[in-house]
Amino acid sequence: MHLDRVCLDFPQLKICMAHGADPWWGVALRLMIKYRNLHLMTSAYSARYFPPELVHFMSTRGQEKILFASDHPVLPTERCIKEACELDLRPGVLDKFLYANAERLFFSPRKPRH
Numbered sequence: 314m315h316l317d318r319v320c321l322d323f324p325q326l327k328i329c330m331a332h333g334a335d336p337w338w339g340v341a342l343r344l345m346i347k348y349r350n351l352h353l354m355t356s357a358y359s360a361r362y363f364p365p366e367l368v369h370f371m372s373t374r375g376q377e378k379i380l381f382a383s384d385h386p387v388l389p390t391e392r393c394i395k396e397a398c399e400l401d402l403r404p405g406v407l408d409k410f411l412y413a414n415a416e417r418l419f420f421s422p423r424k425p426r427h
Contacts, residue, residue: 320348327418329380332357338364345370345378352418356382360396371410372403380418381411 320328329352334341345351355363371379383393397411 329354342370352378354380354382357384376406380415
């Protein structure tokens, strides 16, 4: 994974990994802990098959790091939302996962460096 070097060299750059992190889930989670601007989008993965360590991370330290995506039409949006709602997450985390994290990451006002 070259993301470690990119995140180190460009700490202000917001990065979102797409299509999960299989088979490097553990590495991806550790990198997201290390770098505040690194995130992961769950496109191409049905919530039913999320690895346990990802679900735990989503409910704890990574509440603002994981973004929902369905990979429609391969994975229908309705199915992905239904399965996301069935995840064992702490209160408030589902809303962050399904909406708030993407809203903040992609649409929040820019804070230019001076």
